[in-house]
Amino acid sequence: MLNPAPVEVRTDPRTETILTGKPRPRGRLPQESRGYRTYLTVNAIALVIICAVTLYPFVTLIAQSFSSSGAIKAGLVNLLPVGFNLDTYHAVTNDVHFWRSYGNTVLYTVVGTLVAMVLTTLLAYVMSREHLRGRNVIIGIAVFTMFFNGGIIPNYVLISSLELKNTMWAVILPGAMSVFNLLVMKSFFESLPRELEEAARIDGLGWWGIFTRIALPLSKPVLATMTLFYSVQFWNDWFSAFLYLDQTDLYPLSLHLRNLIAGATTTTAESAAAVGTTSAAIKDNVRAVTMVLAIIPILAIYPFVQRHFVSGVMLGAVKG
Known part of the structure; x- marks a missing residue:
């Protein structure tokens, strides 16, 4: 009698953790496709850009608060204070x-x-x-x-x-x-x-x-x-x-x-x-x-x- 070919069973990482009591090693999940990885990459880049655009005015404002008036007038203050002033x-x-x-x-x-x-x-x-x-x-x-x-x-x-x-x-x-x-x-x-x-x-x-x-x-x-x-x-x-x-x-x-x-x-x-x-x-x-x-x-x-x-x-x- 021929032995049946082994069948690969994939379980959800969370289910596997609950059943075995051991956390699954970190890394790429087997069901992740190339398109999904591309989506994650693009999503991460977009979020970083949005965060940078959002934080830029606040960082500039803080830098201006510690800068001299002459530097602010000349438009030299960007992300770092110029002419530290308290x-x-x-x-x-x-x-x-x-x-x-x-x-x-x-x-x-x-x-x-x-x-x-x-x-x-x-x-x-x-x-x-x-x-x-x-x-x-x-x-x-x-x-x-x-x-x-x-x-x-x-x-x-x-x-x-x-x-x-x-x-x-x-x-x-x-x-x-x-x-x-x-x-x-x-x-x-x-x-x-x-x-x-x-x-x-x-x-x-x-x-x-x-x-x-x-x-x-x-x-x-x-x-x-x-x-x-x-x-x-x-x-x-x-x-x-x-x-x-x-x-x-x-x-x-x-x-x-x-x-x-x-x-x-x-x-x-x-x-x-x-x-x-x-x-x-x-x-x-x-x-x-x-x-x-x-x-x-x-x-x-x-x-x-x-x-x-x-x-x-x-x-x-x-x-x-």
Whole structure:
């Protein structure tokens, strides 16, 4: 009797690792074709180019902040500082108004993000329920506000009539809810498995219990994303403060920097003179210095939020 020819069996590397308990040696998988390897190579090159183009402005900005004003005027600063200079940093950091506006921005961002997340999350969950009466009307009104609004003058009259001028609520409340973020969060809540809510209701949970103990724990990715969006929005907002705040002690950092660059304030020039630098020299690279100091908190927070962007929370919840 003839022996049958041996049959080659190929297993998935992850399955082989689970069955044998030993990790498969690194290297090219046998099923990788030449076209797939070409795709990986082209994809890697494209990502490197995109990263380089994205990082170039930031690296140049940092280099300008440490460069002399003459080098910046001559266009000599590219990726490395030319004429190393720390006088502008000394001038900006010695400005009392700068740190006061920094603290105001932190306060506005924390309180504004908290208020916005509470309002957006509650309304998005309610709008995601199909049995809600008038659901389509509410969604239509929300979408309508994306394309049409009252304008600057009616908003200014409204804030003034509510006696919110020269308060932090004039900066927080007008941007307390983004319709775009609301619709994104509503869509995410609609994708949650209805079986989990039905099981929770059988166990005796009400709608508030389902929302706090089922929906919110499963929504960490979208909550982290919306928190980042609102934080960046409040951190960079200067126009609301420009309209509704008249007291310089209430200015956020973005408005202070806007006035600083536009030459509306002379505090930096006085600080520059104190360290032996003229205001003309400060004028050329003060923008780079202030922008670097302004983006540091966002860059520090982003890595802790980014890890929630891609998550298998829903898959784990469905499988129990």
